[in-house]
Amino acid sequence: MQYFPLFVDTTKLNVLLIGAGEVASRKLELLGRTEACIKVIAIETSDEVQGYADKKRITLIQRAVVEEDIADVDIIYLATANEALNGHLADLATARGIWVNVVDSPELCRFITPSIVDRGRLQVAISTAGAAPVFARELRSRIESWLPPSLADLFDFVAEHRKEVQDRLPEFKARKLFWEHFFRSNGDRFDDKTLQRYEDSFQGLTAQGEILLIDDCTSIVMLPISAMPLMQRLDHIFSDIELPFTLNELVRRDATRENLVAISELTHRLEKGKRSLVFADRDKISQLKAHFPMAKHLKAGSL
Template sequence: MDYFPIFTNLKHKPVLVVGGGHVAMRKIELLNKAGAHIQIVALHLCEKLANMAKKNHIKWLAKIYHAKQLEKVFLVIAATNNSELNSQIYQDATNRYLLANVVDDKSHCSFIFPSIVDRSPVIIAISSSGSAPVLARFLREKIEVLLPSHIGKMAKISDQWRKKVKERFCTSSDRRYFWEKAFNGLFSSQVASGDLDGAKRTLDYQLNDINSSLGEIILVGAGPGNSDLLTLRGLQVMQLADVLLYDYLVSDEILNLGRREADRICVGKRANDHSVTQKEINHMLITLARQGKRVVRLKGGDPLIFGRGGEELQAAAEAGIPFQVVPGITAAVGATAYAGIPLTHRDYAQSVLFMTGYCRANCTVTDWPILARTDQTIVIYMGSIAADDITAQLIKYGRDPTTPVAVISRGTRQDQKVFIGTLETLPALVHHASTPTLLIIGLVVNLHYNLAWYQNTN
């Protein structure tokens, strides 16, 4: 271990920084956030440091460095472009048993600045012992992505309950079990959604009955297929799931990102082949949540656009089950972007209309005259089965038979294919496409030839 990792309280402690440029400024910004009393020695200050000095956020101690300035100092940072001066500062500090850091000079550092993930009061510091600072920053970025933003709020609330928990549970194992359940359950979700009062009530409830079952349902949009398009929040929730209920449209690469210990249950439905009815899915969601489980309902695209997510939320609300929603990139947005087809364009389409080509038996008749307008893009989900009728009706109500159309098959995935034709050839195009498919009708389709950037387009 080249450096011993330690967190120190710098509030109101004097720190000397020698140097007044942008490098010094970056270090001072960090020290300022930690509440240090910063004293600076420099011939000149950059504009930002000069403004900080005017506002008394830092103290411009002197223009010339001398060793006496090290008296009653907690830390020393040398950030000048004079290597001899930096070396002298380091030696003076070492002789006085002070911790010193010469920026970008590993051999003259008795302490180093780590890469920091700040979720105060939770702080994560990453260091390569000065050997590979870019690698440390790379790792910090990875952790930033995975660590939920509400962690800090959760820690602050937990601090307020520590005494209560200690009084309620005699052993450390019981206290640990309580907090593990809280951090992986409803309390965490409520903090994430901003319901801090509800989160505090949940802690009190669990404090009185540690064995209580407080499950929840989380509706997650998995995006159009490519795992890169899963949202950060969606990934975080999947990593905490007890049960994953997923549809056929959810790709294996996305499903594999879920918590390994989570039960996986396929409740997929296809047109004319409902292996699990919606009523059965609703019942399953509620039953599992009542068992105290965090149930993630994983749906392709966005769960509230032609995904029956609203019906599942209604069932949860009626049953009194806590729920939340994580939106996803809907297929109309993701697949068309990967196909190089902008849904709107000032020269070709001033509006876009989403519709489904598959409705329940008693749904209202589509308003075809509105759909036949020429200045809009039509995006049709699940339209392959009804392609003949869609073509006939649009042409009947005035849409030009030569209107450009695209059939996007398995959009955003590695085997994506895009079939281009005209409205009158749409029924033939869909026969070549593997499901899931998306139909695009409008002049914007012509832009595909110039804007297509993803592989496997035809």
Template structure:
């Protein structure tokens, strides 16, 4: 992983953009949507930026860039077509420990901007680290066609219920299971109005006593090809609270499990048995990875009647 993915809160934060052309327009529009207080320094600006300045959506400093102009900014963008000037901006920003991006000049970037999919509160960022913009555009188009457009409504609704659900369900596990049930409902994708989500929410709350905090085990017999995972396997892996795996398990399988699940390596069957026993006491949902064709008698006893999903080479 070349870059660490992060979302930065720029709301009401001062951001400097040096340059006033087409590239600056794209960056400024994105920054304004994030609520940043944008200053543009350039002798001339694109008509779009001029209009934004006239509307007081940004501050335009009609001047050539000078070092002394770089004060009290949290982020700087160099977007001119003059590499020497862009590198000067980079040098000045680094001297003040300010995050800086020289557009289309990766070695002079503290951060890069991913391709974005926006659904209100929901944002999906995709990046190849600058290696393949065409591939990223292709992936974005595929995701745009898959993600429902009502995600913004669903996200706003869920945010509005953060206090309500805490009053209705006491434990984190109960709340998580409730939301899993809520979001997996086929009614979610069809909802276009808030009242439809409210009806579903209230209906599920009437059955809250049925949301039991129970543990489960699913065993996965892995291969060397993570793409052989079934939809069912991915769903169960995403529901896991504890992932147990041997040392030689390919990281690709472990990485597809739920991100906030605990991950523990086991070195032998005795250690695995102890980990399973403790997880059973804690009533956790467990995902166990074992090598292909290694389900010996001792492991069969531990697995018992729990599901075994084979992910084998074809």
């Protein structure tokens, strides 16, 4: 993984943008939604950039950039048409420990800006590490069609009620169950019944235990899409053999990883409402299927 995705708090973030043409305008379209303090330096400006200056959203300085400008900022975007200048300023910024992005030149970038799906508090970032931005935009358009605009209001609602949930349900386990119940009943909607679904979700907070079984001959990439939410709810993962990378990526990162335990221990955890996955050879999975007929045996194309 060359690029590690991060979400940066833009409060009090100082951003310098060199250039004020069409490319810079595209950057400002996103940066302008943040809380960052933005300074733009350019000899000539587009109407769009001038519009941000007229609205006092940015500080616009109309002159050529000088080396002294590359100081006292957190990140820099270089969007001039002068490749030599971009390269020189990028080297200068890097030497001074400032993160720099040179538009359309990933080899000069300390960071890159992903394609973003914006639903208020819900943000989805997509990157191809600079290799295929056109495909990233295509994927973004698909995700845009899957995520309704009402999610922005829904997550504002959730944020407003998190403290109340913490006060009413002091235990983490109970809060986790509450939010599972709420999102299962409410889905991605925000309407006049959302508040009632929220209140209803405080009722009957009992965990339902579950056991998932996968044998080591199963192709993980061929598992059905319906298996993905199940694996994101897991509390424990049991295996005496190394988990395939593709499987490890699908399960909850904070689920405990342990060696196989006795059937009695699996039974105990099931009765306690725990959700477990066992990854083992076919013989062991067959044995567990016989003992736990209610377990879900995940196979290619089916549950």
